[in-house]
Amino acid sequence: MDWLREHLWEAWLGAGIVLAVAELVSLDLFLLMLAGGAVAGSLTALVTDSVVVTVLVASAASVLLLGAVRPPLVRRLHGGPDLVLGPASLVGSRGIVTEPVAAHRAGRVKIGGESWLAVAEPPTADLAVGEAVEVVSIAGATAHVRPVSDPRLEEPR
Template identity: 35%
Template sequence: MAAWLLWLIGAGVLAVGEMLTLDLVLLMLAGGALGAMSVALLGGATWLQLITFIIVSGALLVLVRPIAAKHLTNRTPLQLDGVDTLIGQTAKVTQDVDSSGGRIRLGADEWTARTQHSGESFPAGTTVRILEVEGATAVVGDALE
């Protein structure tokens, strides 16, 4: 089998491995394998192909990978999920809420709730803001805050 074809297969295997790890290391090694494949296509000796692989892979790891990783992490927004999406939303009090408990309606769901401070209380019909969620209980405060 031709040397260039082995380098191409190696680059493909490394690229597939990168899809499994998502660390950008194997992708840089795949780039080195493509560099070595180019030398093989030009008729370079095996030792020259290996040196090319090492140099190109090293250069990609040192120069390109940090920049690519920085762009990937900076462009990925922090995504809220689960109960964190409820924080900041407003709800209607359905049963008086104080520091010991109460009930609120958020959309079609009814939640147990309590106030953040012991002296606070909200009568039924009041609009409150969800400040945090502790288990199945929403901690609420004044909606005007």
């Protein structure tokens, strides 16, 4: 027990290093937070010789790191943009009318280099050939489009 009291800060630092290295295997940031608590215990052991105080400080720091630091880090590291595949990825894209779209008759638009069957959204809108449109939704093989008032629209590639 005397050895531990004489080398308390080294023991906590060693525990912190072991936990940090073990984190490389788990990659869950749990052991890293415990390693942070061990480092806090090591710093406390430099100030006091009390094992009880260093254990309390290390435990409190570990709990604090696990509760306050780990959740935002996990969200930031594991989160990312949603991946949208297939026709749903065309929503928000712009295109050009290649066949007129009438109020109750479908026409065709060119979106991203592909020709799509299209209906107007709202259904009362008539779209002329060459008019710029934006995809509102895709239902099956039909694009629901609305007119766009941007004359500088270039056809999407």
